[in-house]
Amino acid sequence: MLGRLPFFAARGDETRFARLLGRGPRFFSYVGVTAVALWAGTLLGTSDGPRVASAVAVALNEEPRETESLSGPAALEFCRLLLHHAEHQLADVRDLMAVFHKLERIDGQLQALNIMDLKVRRQPLSIYMRWREPHAGRQILWREGQDDEQVLVRAGGWRARVVPVLKVDPDGQRAREYSRRPVTQIGIWNMNARMLRYLDIADGHPEVVVRMEQDVRLAERPCFKFSFVHPHRVAEHDYQRIQIYVDYDLQIPIACELYGFAEDAQSPEPLVESYLFTEVALDVGLTDEDFSPVNPRYAFRSE
Numbered sequence: 001m002l003g004r005l006p007f008f009a010a011r012g013d014e015t016r017f018a019r020l021l022g023r024g025p026r027f028f029s030y031v032g033v034t035a036v037a038l039w040a041g042t043l044l045g046t047s048d049g050p051r052v053a054s055a056v057a058v059a060l061n062e063e064p065r066e067t068e069s070l071s072g073p074a075a076l077e078f079c080r081l082l083l084h085h086a087e088h089q090l091a092d093v094r095d096l097m098a099v100f101h102k103l104e105r106i107d108g109q110l111q112a113l114n115i116m117d118l119k120v121r122r123q124p125l126s127i128y129m130r131w132r133e134p135h136a137g138r139q140i141l142w143r144e145g146q147d148d149e150q151v152l153v154r155a156g157g158w159r160a161r162v163v164p165v166l167k168v169d170p171d172g173q174r175a176r177e178y179s180r181r182p183v184t185q186i187g188i189w190n191m192n193a194r195m196l197r198y199l200d201i202a203d204g205h206p207e208v209v210v211r212m213e214q215d216v217r218l219a220e221r222p223c224f225k226f227s228f229v230h231p232h233r234v235a236e237h238d239y240q241r242i243q244i245y246v247d248y249d250l251q252i253p254i255a256c257e258l259y260g261f262a263e264d265a266q267s268p269e270p271l272v273e274s275y276l277f278t279e280v281a282l283d284v285g286l287t288d289e290d291f292s293p294v295n296p297r298y299a300f301r302s303e
Contacts, residue, residue, distance in 0.1 A: 054103055054274035055101035055255070055274040055276040056245065057274075059276055071210060076199065076203060079244065082246045082253075086253060087196070090252060094122055094286075095119070096284070097119050097281045098118050099132070100115070100117075100275070100276075101278065102114045105272045106177070110270075117132065118186070121291065124145060125184065127140075128298075129183075137156025137157050138153075138154065139154045141291060150167040150170070153165065160299075165300050195244050198239075198242055199228075207231055208230055213225045218245050218276070221248070223255075227242070228244075239258045239260060239261075239272065240261040243256065243257040247280075255276040256275055257275075
């Protein structure tokens with residue numbers, strides 16, 4: 001049974017917080033204990049393809065329903081609680097497979113939605129992606145300590161027969177022309193850590209408007225949705241709105257959206273970054289073969 005939490009009692013939110021902690025027995029039994037303890041102490045994208053509002057918007061199942069919500073410091077602390085729990089969960093996860101949806105604004109232009117099959121292994125860090133759209137069949141492979149720390153890029157479709165495999169610096173100018181972040185930062189581990197940093201920033205700005213909604217359906221999965229809205233610019237980043245989606249069952253964040261500041265009161269906030277992981281499988285036992293350039297399924301190069 002969750003003990004009385006002075007902070008939420010003072011705000012009148014304790015009952016709602018306790019109900020939220022009761023969503024799932026395995027997850028929230030851990031979260032309840034942690035709560036008490038706390039209170040006691042992407043590469044080579046493309047501009048081709050159809051335009052969408054965000055990677056998350058495509059998967060959002062917007063059905064009207066009554067939902068429980070929190071706002072203000074209560075919502076911020078609940079989000080922090082979930083992300084710290086996710087950090088604890090992910091610490092022992094060695095690899096993952098997922099479908100990765102990425103939509104970014106680069107040099108002021110919103111790019112096409114990229115959807116890729118993704119494999120990530122943490123030790124040694126290894127990343128493989130194969131595009132579903134656009135340019136189906138394009139592949140990239142990066143392995144820590146291999147290939148001069150360069151990303152191997154293989155074209156998709158008929159181009160694979162005429163264009164040689166390229167080597168691209170993951171931190172170089174060419175990569176930055178097509179992706180806001182280096183491929184070496186991909187994965188839910190980094191996304192979770194990045195969102196925790198944003199929470200620390202929001203915590204230092206009491207004017208930030210924070211809201212949580214529960215049972216938001218994303219790719220048919222129930223999630224907590226957290227929104228952080230900055231009424232004015234801050235020194236630490238250039239985002240006006242940050243939205244985080246935490247999966248009920250996986251107990252980890254599966255999506256985030258970051259919006260810049262609107263030009264004026266009548267203009268919408270421009271989407272800057274939108275990332276979504278679907279069909280997530282953790283600790284699947286990926287091997288060296290899954291990241292080998294001589295894997296015949298990839299055909300980066302022959303033996």
